[in-house]
Amino acid sequence: MIPREVKLVEVGPRDGLQNEPRPLDAAAKIALIERLAESGLRVVESGSFVSPKWVPQMADTDKVMAGIRRKPGVSYPVLVPNMKGLDGALAAKADEIAVFGAASESFSRKNINCSIAESLERFAPVVDRARAAGVRVRGYVSCVLGCPYEGAVAPAAVAGVSAKLFAMGCYEVSLGDTIGVGTPGAAQAMVEAVAAAVPRERLAVHFHDTWGQALANILACLERGIATVDSAVAGLGGCPYANGASGNVATEDVLYMLDGLGVRTGVDFGQLAAAGRFVCEKLGRPPLAKAAQAQAARLEKAGERA
Numbered sequence: 001m002i003p004r005e006v007k008l009v010e011v012g013p014r015d016g017l018q019n020e021p022r023p024l025d026a027a028a029k030i031a032l033i034e035r036l037a038e039s040g041l042r043v044v045e046s047g048s049f050v051s052p053k054w055v056p057q058m059a060d061t062d063k064v065m066a067g068i069r070r071k072p073g074v075s076y077p078v079l080v081p082n083m084k085g086l087d088g089a090l091a092a093k094a095d096e097i098a099v100f101g102a103a104s105e106s107f108s109r110k111n112i113n114c115s116i117a118e119s120l121e122r123f124a125p126v127v128d129r130a131r132a133a134g135v136r137v138r139g140y141v142s143c144v145l146g147c148p149y150e151g152a153v154a155p156a157a158v159a160g161v162s163a164k165l166f167a168m169g170c171y172e173v174s175l176g177d178t179i180g181v182g183t184p185g186a187a188q189a190m191v192e193a194v195a196a197a198v199p200r201e202r203l204a205v206h207f208h209d210t211w212g213q214a215l216a217n218i219l220a221c222l223e224r225g226i227a228t229v230d231s232a233v234a235g236l237g238g239c240p241y242a243n244g245a246s247g248n249v250a251t252e253d254v255l256y257m258l259d260g261l262g263v264r265t266g267v268d269f270g271q272l273a274a275a276g277r278f279v280c281e282k283l284g285r286p287p288l289a290k291a292a293q294a295q296a297a298r299l300e301k302a303g304e305r306a
């Protein structure tokens, strides 16, 4: 049985924009984040406090955080890799942060320049200090279904890192198929392995759509009781340290599927699609969301008839 209600975690302004070749200015990011919150999304990841040499697209996260009108009941997390990042997040009055680790050693080194064990050692005091300041902490695990450098990743490795992040104090662990190679059976097996170590209701799934499997994988994970799904408006995204990783699954496509299944999200499709059109115009690129394209075509036809 799939959950009756799903929390959508919008990651477009961070995971999406961190990999767009054409940078978006802070004003446009702010407008996007506000539109996403207006559409009913309760979590809108808004940037990251990482090295600007590594990810220049996120260098203005402080300006973005200072500029957004925060809607009550909405959380605006930012990614933080270390204590310096936490300083930035606390100065920006972030209400939630996310630390990000990996289930593969090579990806950990490429992405955050340290081993998995070192990353966990680095995260522990960050999580403690954030929580002491009243800031919630989410944990990400990358490469849960495959690594661009090492190939297959064992579900046990994903479960091991997830359990450590959860024990450290992360209230939720998001399982990232960074390079979008997973298929539904593998996704279910991975989720089951992790759910033996971390309560299922504390798990989220985070699929990139590189191989076109994201929606199928999400449905497969919903069938295993996962009720939190990450996605990016307009299918923005990728990862700068995973070559060839395409965008996250589009929020519009996920929402269309969930609406069709009668699963509650609290998100309005029309407002969400409008936010997607807004950011695509700013970026000068076509929207990748199939559901948004279909809706635009329908609106155009209706306009022609009127």
Ligand code: HMG
Binding pocket: 015, 018, 048, 049, 050, 051, 052, 054, 055, 079, 081, 082, 084, 085, 086, 100, 111, 112, 113, 140, 141, 142, 143, 175, 176, 177, 178, 206, 208, 238, 239, 240, 241
């Ligand atoms: P490093 O070079 O090992 O860091 O990078 P360092 O501690 O040796 O410091 C080097 C320089 O960086 C110093 O500056 C520091 O001050 C500065 P310098 O003295 O040379 O002028 N620095 C910082 N500046 C700003 N903010 C900071 C910070 N930390 C150090 N927080 C580091 C290590 C982790 C910093 C670097 O590797 C980094 O920033 N990596 C981030 C990579 C990233 O953001 N990747 C994308 C997000 S993860 C993702 O997309 C996957 C996900 O979506 C899930 C999925 O799909 O799987 C979450």
Ligand code: MG
Binding pocket: 015, 176, 178, 206, 208, 238, 239, 248
């Ligand atoms: Mg990602």
